[in-house]
Amino acid sequence: MIAGTACPQAAKPFLLACMTVGLWPAAAEAAGLADQLQGLATESGFAIEGLERLSDExxxxxxxxxxxxxxxxxxxxNYVLAESRPGNIERLVITGIARSGGRPPPSSTIPTLRVGAHHQVEALLVGPNGVPQTVSVLVDTGASTVVLPTSMITSLGFDAATLSAGVSQTASGRVHTKTGVLPSVTVGPASAENVAVSFIADKRLNGAMLLGMSFLNRFRVTIDDEHNEIVLLAK
Incomplete structure (x- = not known):
């Protein structure tokens, strides 16, 4: 509690809004940005990930x-903010320092289709052959890259022999991957260039394709469960 201010116990969820302009807690001044964010998350009751990605400030x-x-x-x-309804924050994922490569207008609000607990959007992919392909992808903050089936390698213009081979840990176990870079990915009016992509055997994906962090981390992302939409902002 800040000296000189008072908030009723019943208004505890709104404690931060009761802080008087011009008063600043000495503890916050002594703490770092990561501590300040962790304190805000604890006070407001939302989960926070990616504090290690903050610089020491x-x-x-x-x-x-x-x-x-x-x-x-x-x-x-850049960060991802998940809300069950506007203003009710459930999860914050800090994805890293804002960098160039994302080009949305000031605010890109994109309707989603709910598939269980996931949000699905249409994405326009351009591979090395320059031929655009529209696919349905699940927004997945747990995926480090865009994830597509190996059957799309040729249609996007990749040479399978030149892709990097690797192994990825998924919810269903370790899978073999081939990784490359998509020249561009567009979702609604928002686009990003040089987006990392991983190809996984079709049978392991069961028809699902994922819009992972190699695209999402170009933006500040809000996922709105109540209105079934995502909002993409770029610095």
Whole structure:
């Protein structure tokens, strides 16, 4: 609690909004940005991942709603914000320092189709042959790359012999992969260039294709479960 301010116990979820402008807790000044974000997550009841991706920097002054504070605290970083409904944050994933390569307009709101607990969107993929292909992909913050079936290697213009072979750990076990780079990926009005892609045997994917972090980490992402949409913003 900040000296000189008071918030009723019943308004505890809104404690941060009760902070008086101009007052700044001494503890926050002494702590780093990572500690400040962890404290905000604990106070507001949402899960946070990726604190290790922050640079070593001091806490920042932030005011307003929890979402406003996060936008201020994470200036210069890309992140994924999952909301069960607007303003009800459930999960924050810090994906890294904002970098070039994402080109959406100021705000790209993209409707999704719910497939169980997942959000599905249409993505336009361009491979080395320059031929666009539209596919349905599941938004998956747990996937490090875009994930496609090996049957698409040739149709996208890749030479299978030049792709890098590897092994990936999935929920169903370790799988062999071939990795490359897609010249561009577009979802709604948002696009990114040089996006890492992993190809996995069709039978292991069971028809699913994934929009992973090699695309998502180019943006600040909000996943809205209530309205079935994702919002992509770029620095």
């Amino acid at each position: 001091p806490a920042r002054r932030a005011e307003g709603s929890v979402k406003d504070r996060l936008q201020t605290l994470l200036q210069g970083y």
